[in-house]
Amino acid sequence: MLMKLLLSPVMGPINGVVWIAEKIQERTNTEFDDQENLHKKLLNLQLSFDLGEIGEEEFEEQEEEILLQIQALEEERASLEEEEYLTEEEEDLVEEPQFNINTPKIQEEDKTLVLSR
Numbered sequence: 150m151l152m153k154l155l156l157s158p159v160m161g162p163i164n165g166v167v168w169i170a171e172k173i174q175e176r177t178n179t180e181f182d183d184q185e186n187l188h189k190k191l192l193n194l195q196l197s198f199d200l201g202e203i204g205e206e207e208f209e210e211q212e213e214e215i216l217l218q219i220q221a222l223e224e225e226r227a228s229l230e231e232e233e234y235l236t237e238e239e240e241d242l243v244e245e246p247q248f249n250i251n252t253p254k255i256q257e258e259d260k261t262l263v264l265s266r
Contacts, residue, residue, distance in 0.1 A: 183222060184219065184222050184223075187215055187218055187219050187222070188219070190215050191212065191215045191216070191219075194208060194211050194212060194215065195208075195212075
């Protein structure tokens with residue numbers, strides 16, 4: 150207990166990063182599983198139709214539903230990737246300091262040095 154209290158300032162942020170990484174991994178696995186399950190359903194539907202277990206009309210209805218679900222997942226994934234890309238791009242944009250260096254100008258008439266601002 151004492152060690153946990155003493156190490157909490159150091160281990161707290163580390164544990165937080167580990168927790169976030171685990172949540173990201175869970176989300177990725179869930180999305181992958183969802184898409185994989187939809188493809189399996191589509192394959193099972195095709196097999197059922199080929200074996201004559203379901204009619205063509207029912208097959209087309211169920212196929213359309215599954216394909217719409219797959220499309221929705223892909224659109225969601227694409228929008229998340231685009232959002233992540235935009236946030237990374239915003240983080241990469243660092244305003245560079247602009248130096249306004251004026252070089253002295255020499256007037257030809259009297260050869261005096263003039264500094265411009």
